[in-house]
Amino acid sequence: MIEIDKVSKSFEQKKGTSYQALDEVSFTIKQGEFVSLLGPSGCGKSTLLNLIAGFEKAYDGTIRVNGEPVKGPGAGKVVVFQEHGLFPWLNVLDNVAFGLKQQGVPKKERHARALEGIKSVHLSKFIDRYPHELSGGMKQRVAIARALVMEPDILLMDEPFAALDEQTRYILQKDLEDIWLRTRKTVLFITHNIREAVLLSDRVLVMSTQPGRIKKEFAIQAARPHQAGDPLIHHYENKIMETLSEELEKVVREEMGHDYRIAKNAVPDLPDRNLGIGI
């Protein structure tokens, strides 16, 4: 369970001004729930994840994970990063077993458990490969296996599929949903892709930008596993798109000047409903 209560965070900028990344954000993620945090680039969603993960300190408000205030990284929270973060000097097996090694699990057992984890992401053939020998999708699978093998209570995923091509992303989304249905971990998933958020989550929290706030919340009440063709899924996508087009306009204006306007109804036709890429 993750409880976020009135969390604010600002960064010092060079000229002495401060930049408010998060403004009194509050929400709760229940045990076993899959929640996505969706928003345009720069809305503070990654900052929030870093706070929950314990990578960054110094914020206002309280963050509790399983009732305990966050003290630092580790302790049942595992992160899957956008750029995989695998260790290039270790092969797949040792990368996955790394976390268990830190827990003092004996070699035989940790290799057995790592193998299990690698199997669950369908990479058994590649256990002795090094990260640079793997494709982007495979690296991300290893990163997921590395996270799951530690049997965390909470999985924090920071745009894990953002750098992948469309097909690979689709397959990994399906696999992640499978894994989640099997393990029922609590997942906080960060993305700027509306379809991805709706396809994977029980709940989508839409963030507004500058400062970052939770703008609206959508409970995705569609049958699991979610199907891309499900009209209900499509309906949620459109509703979220409406909510977000305002935010999008804000981002675009910020970057391109104040005379820029997005034509009405133009945004929902973006081909893959991606936000933030290429702006």
Added chain:
Amino acid sequence: MRRTLFLIFLIVIWELGYRIFDWGWKFPSPLQTLEAFYDGFANGHLFGSIVASMRRLLISFVISIVLGTGLGFLFARFRFFDETFGFLVVALQTVPSIAWLPFAIIWFGLNDTSVVFITTIGATWTMSMASRTGIVQISKIHLRAAQMMGTGNGLKMFYQVMLPAAFPHLITGVRVAWAFAWRALTAGELIGRGLGLGQTLQDSRDIGDTATILCVVIIIAVIGTISDHFCFKRLEDGIMVRFGLHAAKK
């Protein structure tokens, strides 16, 4: 193959030159050099010198690698340390280590310790700069990943993540440190007393034995090349390939 031919060609020219111009004892002929090689190894003097020099070299090398890596780590992690002592090291790096020999002689006397001392100094600074760069350039995501998997921020983090992550830089540092150590060692031994390659050079000069001088020069070149090519270069290539920094050659 091409290299071997070239070497043979060089030796032939050299012998011819010696015969045609007849320049006398100031530079030996290939045959005299070969003879000096044979004599030197037969009476064990050359071999003894090599062993003695290598012993000094290895001692200083190990000290400077450990010390340099440690210093580099401190520079990379503690800003204050970097801005104070780190600046000094950059300055010290420009001082040829042989310049410390007078001090070394005053402190330790004309003996092995002095030679080891300046050899160590010669290699430590470059090693520390290389290790600093290596550790500074470790990507944040690797450090975070390690922390989240429970390495903490102490020794476990250092030898399981920072050291291997900095390896490509470290190994380059080791190569340069080896070359620097060699230079400092030979220079130090020229002045120091006892048995060693540098001392042999100096002794041979005293008695005008140019063939032995050339022998020692060749030995130094050969050991340097072999150690770099077969030891460090191999190691470096292996690591680079493993890290995916460049594709495997051939």
